[in-house]
Amino acid sequence: MLIKYSNQPVPRSIATPPYSLCYTEYLKNNPKSTKSFGLWQDLCFMPQQTTTIPTIDFEKIRKDFPVLHQKVNGHPLVYLDNGASGQMPVQVADRIDLYHRYEHSNVHRGIHTLSQNATDAYELTRKNVQEFINASSHEEIVYTTGATDSINLVANTFGAANLREGDEVILSEMEHHANIVPWQMVAERTGAVIKVIPVTDSGDLDMDAYKDLLSNKTKIVAVIHVSNALGTVNPVKEITDLAHEAGAAVLIDGAQSVPHQKVDVQEIGCDFFVFSAHKMCGPTGFGILYGKKELLDAMPPYRGGGDMIDKVSFEETTYNVAPYRFEAGTPPISAGIGLGAAIDYLNSIGMENIETREQELVNYAVKRLSEIEGLRMIGESEHRASVCSFVFDHIHASDLGTILDKRGIAVRTGHHCAQPILRRFNVPATTRASISFYNTEEDIDRLIDGIHYAKTFFE
C-alpha cells in the first residue's frame, strides 16, 4: 500500500481513509486535544493512504445497505424510489451514531473540548463538500436544511435585494415546486415577472425559446439540473453561459444530479447550486447552498439568531461573515457530519463509477419498460439520468403503485411536486421508478413482472 505525504489533499480512491474517519482516528490518538476551530483544516491535510482497486463490486456494495435486505409485504424489497430519498449505508449510519454516542455537543460555541470536537467534525463536512463539487473555497458552502431551504435562502436574500418591478426571473416548465414557489413569492413582493422555458415533446428544454426569453430584463435564471419527473439532464453549462451573456445570475437545482454524477460547479460556472443530503446516502434535514463568494459576501442575512451575528446590541447588530451569516441557531449537527460521511462513501466508490453503473441500469429499465404494451414513457430525452416516468391509459398511477407495493416494490406515484410539467404532458400523475447504484437488473425485472401482473388485474 502506497502512503502519500502531502500538504495538499491527495485524490482519494477506494481505500483512502475518509475525512470523517480521520477525525475519529485523530481523537483516538489525541484524546486530550484542546485545539479548536482550525483543527478541521489540519485534518484535511493529514497524510492519506491511497491504493487502486480496479473493479467495483456493486453486489458487495449493496450489502452496505441493510434496509435493502428485508421483506416488505412478504416479498424481498425492491427500492426504486431513490429520487424521493436515497438509502443510507451502514458507514454513514455508524458515523452519525458515533457522534450521538460520544461526541454530541453544540458547535461554534463551547470552550470545552467536546464542543470543539463537535465543531471540528461538523466543519470538516464543509471542506468535504467543497472538494466534492469543486467549489473554489469552503467559504462558498452554506449549510441549509435541504435544497428547498437553499432556494428559499437565495430567493429571499439575493432575489429580494436585486429584483425590481419589471425585472424577469426565468424558470423552466420542468421545475420542481421548490424552484417555482419561492420565486413566485419574491416576485409578488418585488414586482418581478416569472418567464418559463417550454419543454419539447421529448422532455428537453426548448433552448431556442430560452434564448428568445433572455434579455436585459433577465436578472435570474433558475433551472433544474436533472428533472425529478422526466429524468432529463439539462445542458446547465450552456444555460449558464447564455444567462451570463445577458447579465443574469444563475441558480442550478442539483437535487437530482449530485447523487448520480460528478458535478463541478466551477466548470458549470453557475452562481448558486443547491442539493439535499438525503438523496445522496446522507440524512434528512441537511442540505447545501453553494454560492460564489463575492455574491454570498454581498447578500443580506436570511434568518436572525445565534451564531449568525458579529455584535448585538439593542441599538445596532452586525453580522458574521458568509457562510456563517446564513446559519442562525443550533444546526442539525449530526446530519452535517453524516453528509461528510456520505460524501466519503460516494467518493470511495467514485462518482464516475456510480454514473456508469446507473446508466447501465437506466438503459436496461427503459428497454424493458418500452416492451410493455400500453406503457407510455413521460420524458424521452436522449440525456436521461436515474428516472423512468410512465403512464397507462387504463391504469391509474396510484393503483399501479399500490399493487407494486403489495409485491414489495417501492415506486413513487403522483405529480412528483412538479405539477406544471405533468400538465404539459396532459397527465395528472405518473408512476416513477428512480434508480440508484445499489439497484440491480433483478430489481428492474421484478418491476416489469409487477407491472405485467397489474395489467392482468385491470384488463
Ligand code: C6P
Ligand atoms: N424531490 C422527489 O420525489 P428537498 O425536499 O428540499 O430535500 O428537495 C426538494 C427538491 C428540489 N429539487 C428537486 C429537483 C427535487 O427532486 C426535490 C425533491 C423529491 O422527486 C421529493 S418531492
